[in-house]
Amino acid sequence: xxxxxxxxxxxxxxxxxxxxxxxxxxxxxxxxxxxxxxxxxxxxxxxxxxxxxxxxxxxxxxxxxxxxxxxxxxxxxxxxxxx
Numbered sequence: 001x002x003x004x005x006x007x008x009x010x011x012x013x014x015x016x017x018x019x020x021x022x023x024x025x026x027x028x029x030x031x032x033x034x035x036x037x038x039x040x041x042x043x044x045x046x047x048x049x050x051x052x053x054x055x056x057x058x059x060x061x062x063x064x065x066x067x068x069x070x071x072x073x074x075x076x077x078x079x080x081x082x083x
Contacts, residue, residue: 001079001080001081001082002079002080003077003078003079003080004077004079004080005076005077006075006076006077006078007075008073009073009075009076010071010072010074011071011072011074012065012069012070012071013069013070013071013072014068014069015068015069016053016056016057016062016064016068016069016070017049017053017068019070020049020050020052020053020056021049023052024045024048024049024052028041028045028048056070056072061073061074
């Protein structure tokens with residue numbers, strides 16, 4: 001087995017606002033007490049998406065492209081196993 005770390009992984013996002021909605025649609029269910037969407041979630045979805053968006057904008061690893069999109073820089077560690 002071999003493990004490699006790459007410090008130059010870049011995810012290009014065309015629309016950061018849309019990405020925020022996608023992110024919340026996944027995380028909101030995972031973090032919610034019921035493990036499913038409930039009516040209260042639907043009433044506050046815009047607020048939650050706004051919080052995700054603002055956190056992404058403030059993150060130093062998220063670089064705006066000036067056109068509504070961004071690049072997210074991250075570290076990726078992978079392990080390669082050969083039989």
